[in-house]
Amino acid sequence: MKLLSLVLVNLGRNKRRTILTLLSVTFAIFLYCALGGVLDTLAESIKVGSETGLVTRNKISLVFPLPLSYRDRIAAVPGVKRVSVSNWFGGRDPNDPHNFFAQLGVDAATYMPLYRNAAFMSEQTACVVGEALFKRMKWKLGQTVPINGTIYPGSWEFTIRAVYRAKRKSFGEENLLFHWKYLDQHGMGGRALVGIYVLELSDPARASAITREVDAMFENSAAATRTETERAFQAGFISMYGNVPFVLRVIGLAVVFAILLVAANTMAMAIRERTSEIGVLKTLGFEHGTIFRLVLIEAAVITLGGGALGALSAKLLIEGSHFNAMGFLPPMTVRWSTVTAGVGMAVLIGAVSGLIPAWQASRLRIVQALRPAE
Amino acid sequence: MAAIEVRDVYKEYQRDSQRIPVLSGLTLEVAEGDYVALMGPSGSGKTTLLNLVGGIDQPSRGRVVVHGTDIAGLGGRALAQWRSRHIGFIFQLYNLIPVLTALQNVELPLLLHRMSGAERKKRARTALELVGLGDRLGHYPRQLSGGQEQRVAIARALVSDPAVLLADEPTGDLDRKSAEEVLVLLERLNREYKKTILMVTHDPHAAERASRMVHLDKGVLS
Structure with a gap:
């Protein structure tokens, strides 16, 4: 047995809770990457236009x-x-x-x-x-x-x-x-x-x-004209979406934040249930730092696992299905940078949700931890 | 040299604005290889004294020296390392990790020592054989009786080969037969393996098995 297997054993204590938390992170990161994918697709569609080709349109509006x-x-x-x-x-x-x-x-x-x-x-x-x-x-x-x-x-x-x-x-x-x-x-x-x-x-x-x-x-x-590069012309289309990209970003972050709270609560519960065991580990000689790492790695395994699963499935499912929002978008793309950002968000969820329980567990006084629950 | 030397130790707890004295100028010496039973009514400070000797709590005043080390002077990290090498704890409620097998529970303290996985397993197996559970290596705590669980806990306390064993009511939660098995085992560890044992107990029958008995009442030895 190694310290890492101790983490895995702890994750397996309440399989349903672990799986549900992992799936909630998966779903949140999938959504985050899918929404990011919309922005990626819009950005990609700008690139259809060349930088050297020009487009001339009515200066007042494209409508005229x-x-x-x-x-x-x-x-x-x-x-x-x-x-x-x-x-x-x-x-x-x-x-x-x-x-x-x-x-x-x-x-x-x-x-x-x-x-x-x-x-x-x-x-x-x-x-x-x-x-x-x-x-x-x-x-x-x-x-x-x-x-x-x-x-x-x-x-x-x-x-x-x-x-x-x-x-x-x-x-x-x-x-x-x-x-x-x-x-x-x-x-x-x-x-x-x-x-x-x-x-x-x-x-x-x-x-x-x-x-x-x-x-x-x-x-x-x-009818005065406005001439611009094809790329700038495409970008003009994107600007017609107004604040939609901003709203998409905010929704993505809000979902991630909500799941962060869920994950933090789950970790706090998991650690509170094991207070006396943490006391035993410390009695045996486990140092504050080791306890801190054990809890943090536990949170990271759930969130990173869920995050990687969500980000990769967003990339594979969305691109594989050629989803195009009923023709409103070109076939959607999820850039690797968005996948990486999704995994980064998962790391953030792991760090934030695990940090407080890990700190509390590491600072727990043995005498207090071993005291029977009242 | 005494294995355990507790000199003029005071311990107070703070509850809200109230100071609650638990130990008041307590002095105790336990020689190397001695087996001491610590008796006394509830709230007399027995477990507190055991915690101080084991370095899991700090005295308010006074010195606690175990095998030449003044543990009050050790910081958190050094104290944890010292505990892992010199002290074996046996709890009343066994305190095994329920999701680990008997072998894994006993292996646990060895994770803190530099040794190969095979060596760890070998030592854990030897410790379990010593307590008569060589055939229960893969059993989880829920699959063991109370007496067997306590013997796994004793194997866990022994596996790092500490000089001092601290037992807090080791038979308190066991039936007579299992309690007897545990007491025989502790006696054997003291006699054959020269372990210094400090055991807190309420049970006069258990205390009689020790080589010395001390009584604690209202924070002072009587």
Whole structure:
């Protein structure tokens, strides 16, 4: 027998209590990491946008469109290689209005210049859908998908001609891309309004100069522009979540704090039940420090075990299930840094919950400990 | 040299604002290899004296010297180490750890000594064989009778080979037969293994087995 086996034997005294405490820590850390995963996913989604590509949108808000006539003027700015257009469609599945997925009207030739699927390119109502969405909806190639327009009212139909697989997970596979021309002709009455312009640069070093030039060009127009990097544009989306990331962090910490109190209470109870045994150990010659370590390690085994289990299962289960919050997020990711932070939280729970009982046990006077309980 | 030398020892406890004297200028000497029974009514200070000799409590005043070491001068850590090497405790209620087997309970004090696991097990087994429980190594306390539990406790007290054994009412919770077995065992440890024993007891029959009997009343020896 070794001192560590003494710890394990003590943990096995009340198996139900040990397992329940371990599971409560597991659950708390799972939740902490899952909420952290949402923040990780949002942060990852910013990275979809490049630092050298630019996006031009209406200066007032993304909600307001820009005229198509800006396209050629932007394309004429030195350093701009290609200009594409994209509009948020915001349609709803008529069969299930709560079934959310993104639909974008894009100029395929410039938005996906390397994509040359003849069936898609030649048919105005054709669309390309992400593989995850395709599988989730159990769609088939060639199937016609009805969607009710909200921004562009009416009943729309799209024919699935291709399925894409995202090279980067954060791009997401829950999107439906269709021809911008279709949107223009059937939804805008030929007014040719653009949601955003996507600028590909021939000289990325001139990105900031181009940004200034484009915005200066339309400064006094009816629709002034705001040009920024794709990454900054994505970050702007994240900022629309407002205080949600803060709230998620607070909820995560609150859960951890609640479990800390539970674990501390459990440890205090476990040690109080063993007061006379601690007295015996001290009588046999166990020093204050040894008793302190025994109790602290006991708390650490429960919390670290539970914490590691919770953090790793968050990583494996969430990423393995490709959870995407019904399409509101790209497939969720839980970064290793979040897993480490979760385990760190578990260590903190262990330290704080074990510290006071360990200190009390180590300071316990033998005579007092051996006195029969009143 | 006396194995135990208690000189002019006072012990007071503080309860709220009240000072309660327990020992008042007590002096006692126990020679090496002696077997002393300490008798007296409840509250006379017997257990307090035993605790002072074992270094688990400190006198308010006076000296307690055990095998040449003035234990009042030792700090917490040194005192714990000293206890693990020189003193074996036997309690009335055995105080075994319920989740450990007999062998593990006896091994417990040896965890504080530098030795291999095999050596620890060997010594613990020898101690249990000495108390006649060589066939109960893997039994948990709940699987043993009161007398057997007390014998495991004696094996635990012996395993570090301390010179002094302190027994606080070792037969107080046992039936006559088991008490007799324990007393025979203590006698044997004193006679054959030359252990100095200081035993607190209420039982005159148990006290008669000691080589010397002292009475304590209201904190003074009579």
